[in-house]
Each structure stands twice: as C-alpha cells, then as structure tokens.
Amino acid sequence: MKKIINDPNQAVQDMVNGFVAAYPDKVTLIPETLAVVRKDAPITGKVGLVSGGGSGHEPAHAGYIGKGMLDVAVAGEVFTSPTPDQVLEGIKAVDAGEGVFLVIKNYTGDVLNFEMAAELAEAEGIQVEKVIVNDDVAVEDSSFTTGRRGIAGTVFVHKIAGAKAEAGGSLSEVKQVADKVVANVRSMGMALTSGTVPAAGKPGFQLEDNEMEIGIGIHGEPGIERKPIASADTIAQELTDRILDDIDISNGNEIAVLINGLGATPEMELYIVNQKVQAILRDRGIEVYRTYIGEYMTSLEMAGCSITVLHLDDELKPLLDAPSEAPAFRR
Structure with a gap:
C-alpha cells in the first residue's frame, strides 16, 4: 500500500x-x-x-x-x-x-x-x-x-x-x-481498479488488467457484470442506456448531467465519456441544460466513473443555478 x-x-x-x-x-x-x-x-x-x-x-x-x-x-x-x-x-x-x-x-x-x-x-x-x-x-x-x-x-x-x-x-x-x-435522478458507475482502505492495507477487490466491473458501488460493492474492458464509447452507451431505461425523459425535456470520477480517473477520460453521453442524449432529443465534469463523489483511488442524469423542471432549474459557496461544487 x-x-x-x-x-x-x-x-x-x-x-x-x-x-x-x-x-x-x-x-x-x-x-x-x-x-x-x-x-x-x-x-x-x-x-x-x-x-x-x-x-x-x-x-x-x-x-x-x-x-x-x-x-x-x-x-x-x-x-x-x-x-x-x-x-x-x-x-x-x-x-x-x-x-x-x-x-x-x-x-x-x-x-x-x-x-x-x-x-x-x-x-x-x-x-x-x-x-x-x-x-x-x-x-x-x-x-x-x-x-x-x-x-x-x-x-x-x-x-x-x-x-x-x-x-x-x-x-x-x-x-x-x-x-x-x-x-428524478438516476446514476450508474463502473470501475477499472479498486480502492484501498488505509486500515486494511490492501485493495478491496481485484480486477485483472483486461477487466472492468459494470454497476459497481462507491464502497467497491459488486456490480452487475465483470467483463473485458471496452472503449469509452461502449461504456458510456451501456451506462447511459440503463439510466434512460429507468426514468421517463421524453423528447424535448431538459436534464443536468454529471460525469463523475471515482478518484483515479483523469479528466481527459471523463471528457471522452462525456462526448459520447452528449451524443446519445442529442440523438434522443433530450436537451442538456447543465453539464458537470470532475470528481464529486469518489471511492478512494478507484479508477472508474459514474454517470448521473437529473430530469429538470421550472422549479429545479433555478435552484440548481442558485449561488453556492461550497468549495467542491463547481459548474
């Protein structure tokens, strides 16, 4: 460690x-x-x-x-x-x-x-x-x-x-x-590596170099499938499809999107995921009102990301945009 x-x-x-x-x-x-x-x-x-x-x-x-x-x-x-x-x-x-x-x-x-x-x-x-x-x-x-x-x-x-x-x-x-x-909010994540709890001194789980875990939790809980690592576009497609299958967002609706790093994912990779997420949403006629990219809720030094979609309305939008002095919240 x-x-x-x-x-x-x-x-x-x-x-x-x-x-x-x-x-x-x-x-x-x-x-x-x-x-x-x-x-x-x-x-x-x-x-x-x-x-x-x-x-x-x-x-x-x-x-x-x-x-x-x-x-x-x-x-x-x-x-x-x-x-x-x-x-x-x-x-x-x-x-x-x-x-x-x-x-x-x-x-x-x-x-x-x-x-x-x-x-x-x-x-x-x-x-x-x-x-x-x-x-x-x-x-x-x-x-x-x-x-x-x-x-x-x-x-x-x-x-x-x-x-x-x-x-x-x-x-x-x-x-x-x-x-x-x-x-009105849905999320799903994936991981390439585990995190190590300091008092434990060893990773919480093991993934082979060619493996990823889809649907993993922020404490390293098992997801829905462990399988060979795929491209960013494939990962983004799977996570986004599962999210949109679970929430009623119609053509023309507005949403906020959060592409969240889990602790050890470069922003470069988060933006690559975001490119595909935005394309998926655009193809479905869903309008993105705000996008947030970065580390907002991590899992120690886990490599991976999660995608969050929030279905907005006229009440939620101004509250999302209201000023905040919290150091970690950035648009």
Whole structure:
C-alpha cells in the first residue's frame, strides 16, 4: 500500500483537521466529533441541512458545506457510517428553530444511524425531516443496502435542497424539493481498479488488467457484470442506456448531467465519456441544460466513473443555478 498518510487509523481525523485548516473562515469542527459545520451556523430563519457518511468519498461530504448547500457534514471512518451521537451533535449545531433536514444515502448503516440521531433530536424538541437517496440503477440490493444505493446523484440533492433552505424555504418545502430530486435522478458507475482502505492495507477487490466491473458501488460493492474492458464509447452507451431505461425523459425535456470520477480517473477520460453521453442524449432529443465534469463523489483511488442524469423542471432549474459557496461544487 502506498498512501500519503501518517497513521492509517488516524487518517480520517487528520483529513478532517486538514479540511478545516484549509477553510478557517468558513468552517469549524464540532469538538470531540468528526462533524464539520459552517462557521455562521446556526442561521436564524433557516432550515439546517445535514449530510454525511463514511469517509473515502471526498470531496463528499465536507466539500459541500457552504452558503447555498450543506450546513454540516458528519464523517464516519472510511466506508463506515458516522455514529448516531456524532450525527446528533451535527443536528444540534445547525438548529435555529426552523428544523433540520437530513440527506441520507441509502446504505444500511447510514439509514439506521441517521434515523436514530433524528429520533434523539426530536426527543430534545428539534423538528427533523429526511430524504433517502437511492439513485443507483445498477442493483436493487447489495452487501451494503436494502434497495438501491445512493451514489453521486446525492450531490444534486445537496445543491437543490441547500438552495431551497438558503432561500428561506420551510422544512416541509425543503423536503418536498429534495423528494422531487430523488424521484428524478438516476446514476450508474463502473470501475477499472479498486480502492484501498488505509486500515486494511490492501485493495478491496481485484480486477485483472483486461477487466472492468459494470454497476459497481462507491464502497467497491459488486456490480452487475465483470467483463473485458471496452472503449469509452461502449461504456458510456451501456451506462447511459440503463439510466434512460429507468426514468421517463421524453423528447424535448431538459436534464443536468454529471460525469463523475471515482478518484483515479483523469479528466481527459471523463471528457471522452462525456462526448459520447452528449451524443446519445442529442440523438434522443433530450436537451442538456447543465453539464458537470470532475470528481464529486469518489471511492478512494478507484479508477472508474459514474454517470448521473437529473430530469429538470421550472422549479429545479433555478435552484440548481442558485449561488453556492461550497468549495467542491463547481459548474
């Protein structure tokens, strides 16, 4: 294992400390936790927005803290959900009396721990609502989930729910728009190599030099098929077709597209994939309103990519375009 770390068992703490040190005027660390919070939180008259999950997906989730997006991100150990008590501290830190909204990726540990934290917060008089993101069309169940996994489409939930909260939306209004995003976003990924959890010291799985995994999860969970590596056009066609087969997007509809790198994929390759994705969409008469290319939700140093499509309407478009000061969200 080659990694630029100190103690493998302290890698997450060191990472969080380094993130806070990079943006000292914007964020701070809640004492005795791995929860990073906006420095101006709680914000009077605003619903608090909380997300998080296992580390190893950077820039998710702390990279999406900032005006117009998240108020707090709670980090777990690598590929491990944060504990309920840490999530609770995050909820309490951003509650200004308008309620707190949780964005949860559909992984069993995340769902259980965030829901437990919500119950504890409600016992203290804090109103909490949530959305569970399940955008991955690859598999219904996996080693980490019951139902579909939550992957890079979560970034669009952060952006749109965050914009609604920043504009003064009520807790029910933030939930309504977050639910709409989840209903209209689909993703699917593939991998060429695995990632290595620092404490484990070896790759999570092995692929031969001529193999790829289609439909893999962001923790290295198995996909739908392991087969010989194909061209970028073939990969883009398979992922995009599966996404579009799963969502009703008609000729003339507008969408946002995210071509996401999984940690070790050069942007050159992401743009090559995007070339084919755009051609597929154009041939189907689907209009691309916005395109995002880069690393938005990774899997350590996994080589591979995911494609996300968000079906837009007149409510979602201005929220997607609303200003954001989160360091990791770029158009």
